Amino acid sequence: MRAKRSGMSRREFLQTSAALGVGTLLSPPLAGLSRAASRDRVMILQGISLDSLNPYAHSASPTYGIWEHVVEPLIEVDYGRMEYIGVLAESWEFQGKKWLFHLRKEVRFHNGAPFTARDVIFSINRMKTDKRSLQGENFKDVTEMEAPDDNTLVVMTEKPNAVFLDRLNNRFMISKAAFDKSGEQMDQQPVGTGPYKFVSYQRDGNFVMTRNDDYWGPKPEIKEVVYRKVGEDAGRVAGLLAGQGDVINNLPVDEIPRLEAHPKVRVEKVEGLRMYFLAMNVQHKPFDNKLVRQAINYSIDPQVIVKSIYEGNGYVMNGPVSSNVIGYDPKFKRYPFDPKKARELLAQAGYPNGVEVKLYFSPDRYPKAREVCQVIANQLLKGGIKAELVSQEFVVFWGSSGVNGGKLPFYYVGRPATDADTVYDQYFRSGVTKRIAYKNPDVDRLIDEEQRTGDQKKRAALLQEVGRILMEDVPLAPLYTLAEVYGTARNIIWKARPDEKILAAEMKIKA
């Protein structure tokens, strides 16, 4: 007798698919399906997930968010007060080329081993040496690390590095004891100090965690947390509405009205950290001329873009960095929208008939880039700047024949930061990248000094001064930051974070 090839006959298959088809058609009206979230289990649907269990083979904000349940960093950013606060470190001192960390006592890993300075040294060394690690760059100037006792860590750097805390943000600590026991196999059963313990993981499937009842900090309310990857925006929205997920990220702004009207879900948003701007490479004509760069700033009205294209879910920037970034100056003032003034400046710069430029962008990298750039081109035209739009694949746009080769004179870009230093260093300091090719000895000197200044207030003041110079010189036209928009089950009490992390330990369930 011939064996049945599949577990389902043709007729069964047709019946099942017909039933599924009808089910799919009916599902939108049956909104009542979505259930309330419970304290036993919260399901988070996210656009991206982990590609492997290697704790350092990634560098994207949403994946940091998944890992932070299990493993913890020394420090993190308090976005309310805009300063660094301790997690596994209790306090720290900056002494020239030396950083001294006092670590939290009585912290234990999930495997029972105590957390010590030796675990930190082990973790940082692994970030630097693991071939698959994408986080080693942050410690390239670290020359030596010592553990004088269990709770003290000394880090020596090549030269004084006042922004070391920023580099420690999102760097998670793993257990040396686990490595001593299982060696390379330790990644199969991740062990950390976090509020949740690892249970299971399937690639492109679920990442399951359960509450750590021996956690050193406040005990989370939710018992089990599951992350699932759902890449398509529409898929996540459908998942939330059908009650398969309790929290979803990257909700498209067009879906906000529909979700707000829904009885079982709510929309949660917060200003994100990605700052969008038009970059001008000053090596290319006509952007070598400050007046032209100012004219471009006078011709742009980001308020209109935020209002129409993003339906109000954005925040206009008043300076080279946004207001939620260390180094922001409340006195920053953006150039007003004044096309007439732009034309005057162009005439002064020797372009009485206006200029013709090309504006480059990558349509799939940033939300609605294609629409935004069309509006910008339209606005620039009123200021006497004729911009031809060139859309490029992101690899081409970002590669050595594009932005990073210094080949693009004028482009639309977004860069996330919690500290202005990361953006200023990368874009505006001589010789760091070719992206803007801007050279200004004053800016270089200030960044140098800022990176050596341990006093965070003084450092912020130096960054503000860089910002003022940049606003006068404008090798960029600041635009806006966008809202990070989430959808959640209505009974979850949770405040979205600007850094794109969804942390179950911060959630409460309304009874």
Next chain:
Amino acid sequence: MAWLRYLKIWLGGAIVLLLVVCGLAAPFLAPYDPQEQVLEQRLRPPGWGSEAAGAHWLGTDNLGRDILSRIIYGSRISLLIGAATVILAGFLGCLLGAMAGYFGSFTDEVISKITEIFLAFPFLLLAIALMAFLGQGLVNIIVALMLTRWVQYCRVVRGEVLSLKERDFVVAVRALGGRDFYILLRHVVPNTLASVTVIATFAMAIVIIAEASLSFLGLGVPVSIPTWGSMLSEGRSYMYRAPWLTIFPGMAIFITVFGINLLGDGLRDILDPKLRGQR
């Protein structure tokens, strides 16, 4: 049923003619400037004068541009790319195909191998690769599509020429001392025109869809030129809220391709000797 055969030609021809008129007279027919953005009036539904002045028959898009005007202007691009590609590819394909068929031996071998190499790649994939390499642009898209379309002409013409060159009238010309190129151009190629016309009409429909696909993927013509494919692409994220952004350009593509296919089908019925007199 002879009238049905002509109905196809009449109907198809009428659609194509309408399209040509649309493309040529776009500035007179379009009620608005296709590029004019009125952000306050974005995503307006289709309407007939209900709001007095400023009504948009087919609605407005995500930047407040008039959809009808953009479709009318978009027909220019579709037609231009369709016609240019078909003519250029036809010229190249016929030339190489006739040479391969007529001269045979080594020439045939080389040309046939080249066509086989081109045929080995899926059509759209090859076009995408070429566009990624050439970059955006109207001329580039025509070149890319031409390089992927000439093969079909080449194969058909080669086959026809193979049989034509042994016919008595060709042998007679050769016996009278006619030179190769004279025979090719004067006596052989004109006899292949019927099949070439049929291929060309079908190819045009395929090319219009290909252009829309490339524009949809962001690889087509520059953003500042309205095309049906890029309209679909931009309207995609508004499908739930403003379906008219995708419905109308989609219909424009559908009707155009339908018309051209109808015309091609009708022509084939008349010109194909194998089908002649069958009904």
